[in-house]
Amino acid sequence: MSVEEQVIENAKQGKLLTHKCTKCGFLHLSTAYYCLKCGSEGFEDVLLDGTGTVATYTIITVAPAGFEKYTPYAFVVMNVDNSDLRISGFMANIATPEDLPVGIKAKITGFDERGLLIEKQ
Amino acid sequence: MRFVEKVCVLGAGSTKYGKLADSIADITTQASVAAIKSAGIEPKEIGASYISNVFGIADKQVHIGPVLMSRLGIPDKPSLTIESACGSGSVSFREAYANIAAGFYDCLIATGVEKVTHTGTEWTTTYFAYCSDFFYEGQAGASFPGLFASMARAYLTEFDATEEDFAAVAVKNHDNGVLNPKAHMQKKITVDDVMNSAVVASPLKLYDCCPFSDGASSVILCSEKFAKAHGGDYIEVTGSGRGGSPAALQGREQMTTIPSTKIASEAAYKMAGITAKDVDFAEVHDCFTIAEVVDTEDLGFFDKGQGVQAVREGRTKLNSDISINPSGGLKSKGHPIGATGIGQVVEVYDQLTGKAGARTVKDAKVGLTHNFGATGASCAVHVFQSV
Numbered sequence A: 001m002s003v004e005e006q007v008i009e010n011a012k013q014g015k016l017l018t019h020k021c022t023k024c025g026f027l028h029l030s031t032a033y034y035c036l037k038c039g040s041e042g043f044e045d046v047l048l049d050g051t052g053t054v055a056t057y058t059i060i061t062v063a064p065a066g067f068e069k070y071t072p073y074a075f076v077v078m079n080v081d082n083s084d085l086r087i088s089g090f091m092a093n094i095a096t097p098e099d100l101p102v103g104i105k106a107k108i109t110g111f112d113e114r115g116l117l118i119e120k121q
Numbered sequence B: 001m002r003f004v005e006k007v008c009v010l011g012a013g014s015t016k017y018g019k020l021a022d023s024i025a026d027i028t029t030q031a032s033v034a035a036i037k038s039a040g041i042e043p044k045e046i047g048a049s050y051i052s053n054v055f056g057i058a059d060k061q062v063h064i065g066p067v068l069m070s071r072l073g074i075p076d077k078p079s080l081t082i083e084s085a086c087g088s089g090s091v092s093f094r095e096a097y098a099n100i101a102a103g104f105y106d107c108l109i110a111t112g113v114e115k116v117t118h119t120g121t122e123w124t125t126t127y128f129a130y131c132s133d134f135f136y137e138g139q140a141g142a143s144f145p146g147l148f149a150s151m152a153r154a155y156l157t158e159f160d161a162t163e164e165d166f167a168a169v170a171v172k173n174h175d176n177g178v179l180n181p182k183a184h185m186q187k188k189i190t191v192d193d194v195m196n197s198a199v200v201a202s203p204l205k206l207y208d209c210c211p212f213s214d215g216a217s218s219v220i221l222c223s224e225k226f227a228k229a230h231g232g233d234y235i236e237v238t239g240s241g242r243g244g245s246p247a248a249l250q251g252r253e254q255m256t257t258i259p260s261t262k263i264a265s266e267a268a269y270k271m272a273g274i275t276a277k278d279v280d281f282a283e284v285h286d287c288f289t290i291a292e293v294v295d296t297e298d299l300g301f302f303d304k305g306q307g308v309q310a311v312r313e314g315r316t317k318l319n320s321d322i323s324i325n326p327s328g329g330l331k332s333k334g335h336p337i338g339a340t341g342i343g344q345v346v347e348v349y350d351q352l353t354g355k356a357g358a359r360t361v362k363d364a365k366v367g368l369t370h371n372f373g374a375t376g377a378s379c380a381v382h383v384f385q386s387v
Helices: A003-011 B024-039 B064-071 B088-101 B117-129 B144-158 B163-177 B191-196 B224-230 B259-272 B289-298 B307-312 B329-333 B340-352
Strands: A015-021 A027-029 A043-049 A051-060 A073-080 A086-091 A105-112 A115-120 B007-014 B049-052 B079-082 B107-114 B199-202 B215-223 B235-244 B281-283 B366-373 B378-386
Touching: A003 A015, A003 A105, A003 A115, A051 A086, A051 B144, A073 B144, A086 A105, B007 B024, B007 B088, B007 B224, B007 B340, B024 B064, B024 B107, B024 B215, B049 B064, B049 B088, B064 B079, B079 B088, B088 B107, B088 B215, B088 B235, B088 B340, B088 B366, B088 B378, B107 B340, B117 B144, B144 B199, B144 B289, B163 B191, B163 B289, B163 B307, B163 B329, B215 B224, B215 B340, B235 B259, B235 B340, B259 B289, B259 B366, B259 B378, B281 B340, B289 B307, B289 B329, B340 B366, B340 B378
Parallel strands: A086 A115, B049 B079, B049 B107, B281 B366
Antiparallel strands: A015 A027, A015 A043, A051 A073, A051 A105, A051 B199, A073 A086, A105 A115, B007 B215, B007 B235, B107 B215, B235 B378, B366 B378
């Protein structure tokens, strides 16, 4: 399974696959092949619960092809619990900023043609 | 670093920016011929071309370089097409600069071009989304307005700023663009116009966004020896820097700063032997209003979080403390993405050689260009001085 396929399969279980540097311990998303901090190559897989808080987001009304039928929707950047990582994803049924205060709890719920799916907890 | 040659810009030209009927090959050639005539040179004096373009495929023409060279009567001269998303022009300029500085060529042409408006809003939005870190961003429905809107919301959350502050950036750039006959949007607007325009990706509205534009821009670069022997108006490139940022917004320590801008500008300032305070005017990458605020902070003109205060106080208007985007910027002049970085150099050339007409920055000696790709994943900054 490719690295991206592994991310997708874990997201479908509500999990976030991450890579922990075996030399310095720095935690990365699993698409990292070399450590951002120390440059080394060895990683161990760490599976995180795909929970977190909304760091920032936008509500998209003018969408790229394939996403028109979902508007309005949110593209969300989420702070991942128990880490310094963030992950981006698609959130359905968000129409106004009142629907999604920054800082609200959220979680990964799947992966489909809309990419990685995030919902409010 | 040691260079063999000082590098100058000897001529510059652009098509009008906007919705253009002519083909990508036609507008590439039109801008190039304008630059050649501006420099007062013959095409045969050009050693090679650097072409910046992202979506040539949309107008059925990739590998534009040889087409241009054939039309210029110099088909034996080499060319190279460079893609770095919306920052393609500045990166291409940098490659041309480096080749002159290293002594490989005495004279080069750098031409940027984009022709996309005929594909319509939905497909242009879609193509542009391919410039993101697609696995994490484009695939999840992020558009470019959406990514910058995410930066805008982070800025509104972190600092004392309002959507009206962002709108004021658009108003200022439209005021400048009215004075630029090549600008796409030659129309004054108000803060209310921005606030009442349709939401594209909240909190950004239509008038917070630059338009999709067609257009081409071209400059002639040469060694100082060539420029002096030639005798036309020229300016000197005194600083050149490039930088990178994590490709996706999620990977940045702060989402209200663009690391590549800091890296590129620090390198360019160091090479030029100046600081941000010495810059008289700057053409910065204002693809969205939030971007100009962030840029002016990351370039060192204002402290982090103070960019909006500077806008409120009118300190970035034409002939104020520092004239930001006297051309009208991407917001008003337009954003043909492969051309934009070269178009900024055209503006600096016109400003520093007394050809900028009603939008002239008075007594300007030092100009800066800042152009990035995507959400600033790639960036190049150049410093120019009058001679």
